[in-house]
Amino acid sequence: MMVFVIGGSASGKSAYAEQMALLLSEGMKQQKYYLATMQVWDEESKKRVERHRQLRSGKGFVTIEQPLAIHRALETMVCLGATALLECISNLVANEMFSEGTPKPEGQVVQKILQGISVLNQELANFVIVGNHVFGDGILYPEPTEKYMRAMGIINQEIAAMADRVVEVVAGIPITVKP
Amino acid sequence: MESLALKLIIGGYAQGKLDYVLQKYHLDESVVWDGNMPEDRLPGGDTVIINHFQSWVKKRMMCEGCPEQETKAILARYQNCIIICDEIGNGIVPMDALEREYRELVGRLLIMLADRAMTVERVICGIGQRIK
Numbered sequence: 448m449m450v451f452v453i454g455g456s457a458s459g460k461s462a463y464a465e466q467m468a469l470l471l472s473e474g475m476k477q478q479k480y481y482l483a484t485m486q487v488w489d490e491e492s493k494k495r496v497e498r499h500r501q502l503r504s505g506k507g508f509v510t511i512e513q514p515l516a517i518h519r520a521l522e523t524m525v526c527l528g529a530t531a532l533l534e535c536i537s538n539l540v541a542n543e544m545f546s547e548g549t550p551k552p553e554g555q556v557v558q559k560i561l562q563g564i565s566v567l568n569q570e571l572a573n574f575v576i577v578g579n580h581v582f583g584d585g586i587l588y589p590e591p592t593e594k595y596m597r598a599m600g601i602i603n604q605e606i607a608a609m610a611d612r613v614v615e616v617v618a619g620i621p622i623t624v625k626p
Numbered sequence: 627m628e629s630l631a632l633k634l635i636i637g638g639y640a641q642g643k644l645d646y647v648l649q650k651y652h653l654d655e656s657v658v659w660d661g662n663m664p665e666d667r668l669p670g671g672d673t674v675i676i677n678h679f680q681s682w683v684k685k686r687m688m689c690e691g692c693p694e695q696e697t698k699a700i701l702a703r704y705q706n707c708i709i710i711c712d713e714i715g716n717g718i719v720p721m722d723a724l725e726r727e728y729r730e731l732v733g734r735l736l737i738m739l740a741d742r743a744m745t746v747e748r749v750i751c752g753i754g755q756r757i758k
Binding site for chain 1: 634636638713714715716717718719723726729730731732733734736737739740741746748757758
């Protein structure tokens with residue numbers, strides 16, 4: 448079962464995605480993984496990561512830090528029948544695109560991430576993916592940001608097509624977009 | 627902690643949220659308290675519509691108020707409370723730290739309000755969809 452959870456900032460999407468991962472893996476003995484993508488570089492990101500750790504603590508997730516090359520999470524996971532929660536696509540795209548010097552081409556980033564996700568999906572019993580709805584402010588951004596948005600737009604659409612369910616979270620309320 | 631009295635209305639900028647509320651609930655502007663106004667007096671009686679909730683949150687944030695506590699006090703004060711708020715979290719993460727804090731704060735407050743509200747409606751093009 449693959450579920451794509453999308454929402455704006457502070458929409459409650461993470462809490463919902465976590466609940467979903469717990470629900471899907473209920474009664475299963477296999478491991479639950481949390482695939483973390485955030486790179487910590489300042490006090491604010493440290494706090495953010497800490498808040499999410501608090502949310503997850505005691506729920507039995509094994510955290511794998513995978514800010515780049517998401518497919519490589521396979522090397523650490525015992526996949527057969529496992530459940531994974533990937534948080535989130537927006538960090539992953541930013542990391543892949545902007546981590547090294549000049550930004551990587553959109554197509555390359557899209558392909559790498561989608562391949563990684565599809566490989567993981569084949570191995571996992573349940574895969575919950577968190578996406579960020581950054582497309583609703585109507586502001587025109589400089590080219591690198593627009594490039595980032597376009598890449599993420601395509602990735603989100605492809606994940607939504609692959610997913611069994613797509614849910615938008617608004618003010619903590621889940622709205623089913625793809626049943 | 628569901629409050630029978632609370633209705634939450636969210637949606638994008640300029641979607642006709644206030645008109646929607648006034649029409650649907652047969653209310654007039656005398657009960658509207660506008661978050662955009664520098665100083666607006668809370669209406670008497672037991673009904674209030676708080677419009678531009680996000681602007682009020684920003685103001686309170688800027689002068690180091692406590693929007694969460696103050697919101698709860700308003701909920702306790704009015705039997706019928708309708709809060710109208712723009713959805714502001716659906717964009718690229720702002721470069722400015724205060725803007726980030728503002729989005730985060732409004733988002734968390736909306737989760738709290740939606741949890742307590744009897745109904746949550748999302749308005750687009752003047753049309754409301756009930757999501758709770």
